[in-house]
Amino acid sequence: MSINQVLPFISTAVMLWFTVDVFKRYLVRHNPAFLFWAIGLAMFGIGSFAEAYLSLTWNKWMFFAWYLFGAALNAAWLGHGTLYLLARKPWRHAVTVVLVLGSLFAGNLMLQAMPKLDEASFTTTKPVSEQYGTKALKAGEAVPADAQTITTTYRGAEVTAVRGLLPLGTPVRLTTPFFNIYGLLTLVGGAIYSAYLFWRKRVMPNRVIANVLIAAGALAIGSASTLTRLGYGEYLYLGELISAILMFIGFRMAAKPQPEEVMVSNSIPASAD
Amino acid sequence: MASQTKTNLKSHIPEKSFLFEKIVPIALISMGVITLGLMIFAAGVLLGIVHF
Numbered sequence: 213m214s215i216n217q218v219l220p221f222i223s224t225a226v227m228l229w230f231t232v233d234v235f236k237r238y239l240v241r242h243n244p245a246f247l248f249w250a251i252g253l254a255m256f257g258i259g260s261f262a263e264a265y266l267s268l269t270w271n272k273w274m275f276f277a278w279y280l281f282g283a284a285l286n287a288a289w290l291g292h293g294t295l296y297l298l299a300r301k302p303w304r305h306a307v308t309v310v311l312v313l314g315s316l317f318a319g320n321l322m323l324q325a326m327p328k329l330d331e332a333s334f335t336t337t338k339p340v341s342e343q344y345g346t347k348a349l350k351a352g353e354a355v356p357a358d359a360q361t362i363t364t365t366y367r368g369a370e371v372t373a374v375r376g377l378l379p380l381g382t383p384v385r386l387t388t389p390f391f392n393i394y395g396l397l398t399l400v401g402g403a404i405y406s407a408y409l410f411w412r413k414r415v416m417p418n419r420v421i422a423n424v425l426i427a428a429g430a431l432a433i434g435s436a437s438t439l440t441r442l443g444y445g446e447y448l449y450l451g452e453l454i455s456a457i458l459m460f461i462g463f464r465m466a467a468k469p470q471p472e473e474v475m476v477s478n479s480i481p482a483s484a485d
Numbered sequence: 486m487a488s489q490t491k492t493n494l495k496s497h498i499p500e501k502s503f504l505f506e507k508i509v510p511i512a513l514i515s516m517g518v519i520t521l522g523l524m525i526f527a528a529g530v531l532l533g534i535v536h537f
Contacts, residue, residue, distance in 0.1 A: 389531040400520045414498045
């Protein structure tokens with residue numbers, strides 16, 4: 213077993229521990245933010261496990277879980293938890309409805325894509341994140357080393373494409389950027405905003421650092437995923453593990469009480485409180 | 486918001502702390518820029534400008 217096959221299993225174990233920790237807080241405090249965080253973390257864990265599994269062998273339902281929970285949905289659900297901590301307005305419930313319906317819609321699109329998977333193109337020698345999508349080559353564009361190509365019809369034209377599991381133009385792929393933009397904005401943006409507010413008011417240093425760690429953890433996986441899509445997939449598993457550890461430490465720090473008790477305005481968002 | 490204050494746990498950021506005076510602001514600005522970059526990248530994918 214190589215290090216790249218071991219790292220996703222370690223990430224899965226960290227995320228499982230993290231998920232249970234956050235869900236226990238939800239059971240005690242009944243704050244919906246913890247529930248959304250726990251759901252997002254569980255999705256992250258499922259995605260990591262599926263990725264680890266797919267580094268060993270093929271299973272189409274593991275791919276379903278990896279794409280839907282690991283690549284598409286988890287950031288949005290994590291970020292939605294942060295939204296619930298920061299925005300205490302009724303419109304956030306409407307956003308929840310949109311998120312749930314959007315997730316069901318993406319799940320349905322993924323189910324429709326399952327019979328069309330190009331399973332013969334799968335290999336365990338590359339991370340699944342480097343081979344999930346079929347990529348059309350532009351005229352004159354060089355074929356990447358060790359890539360398999362096909363000639364197919366796309367939007368009425370014959371194109372040469374690098375083979376991938378999901379065929380060209382699979383609708384579910386169009387939903388992923390929506391979830392990821394929302395997740396980045398709320399999870400990372402929310403953590404940066406919270407850290408800035410505490411820092412500006414010169415209070416709660418543990419929560420400043422905690423939110424910096426949460427933002428850095430979320431960015432670690434976001435950056436690693438982007439690098440993978442640009443052809444640098446060797447950083448993905450390390451990025452996932454760093455992300456899981458940083459967010460876990462950040463969350464634990466944010467939840468840790470401070471030594472002195474004073475009066476604080478409700479206007480200060482207490483991310484991961 | 487004075488009427489809506491509540492008892493909470495709090496401490497103060499130490500004076501003249503290198504971590505809080507230099508590292509934290511730089512980290513926050515850097516992460517904000519990276520976030521913006523990733524969001525523009527994702528929007529580029531959505532609009533078909535970025536292909537992968």
